[in-house]
Amino acid sequence: QVQPVESGGGLVQAGGSLRLSCADSGRTFSVFAMGWFRQAPGKERECVATINGSGKTTYYADSVKGRFTISRDIAKNMMYLQMNNLKPEDTAVYYCAAARRFSTAPRVADEYSFWGQGTQVTVSS
Numbered sequence: 001q002v003q004p005v006e007s008g009g010g011l012v013q014a015g016g017s018l019r020l021s022c023a024d025s026g027r028t029f030s031v032f033a034m035g036w037f038r039q040a041p042g043k044e045r046e047c048v049a050t051i052n053g054s055g056k057t058t059y060y061a062d063s064v065k066g067r068f069t070i071s072r073d074i075a076k077n078m079m080y081l082q083m084n085n086l087k088p089e090d091t092a093v094y095y096c097a098a099a100r101r102f103s104t105a106p107r108v109a110d111e112y113s114f115w116g117q118g119t120q121v122t123v124s125s
Helices: none
Strands: 004-007 010-013 018-024 033-039 046-051 058-060 068-073 078-083 092-099 119-124
Touching: 004 092, 018 033, 018 092, 018 119, 033 068, 033 078, 046 068, 046 078, 058 068
Parallel strands: 010 119
Antiparallel strands: 004 018, 018 078, 033 046, 033 092, 046 058, 068 078, 092 119
């Protein structure tokens, strides 16, 4: 059973950094493609970054490219999102998700089967 659990959210000033972590209590992350999504109040959930099963292929939304870095530690069943130069528009609940894929990570939320509970990121101006 895949059970993603996010941590690392919080309140930070614009220009600051946060590192989100996603752990899998089911110890099965290594066979899944993974993604980070976010949802701000009144907005749809959007894909922020994805990483395939091997960790060799990544994708970033244009809005975070050059500021965020997605990575995974397969041996530790962990995934991370390093967020630098944060902006107020990055404020949202961030979700970790796992998809029943390996070679390619989908960018559509509906293609992910397992979701964490979310962690709040708030960036003040």
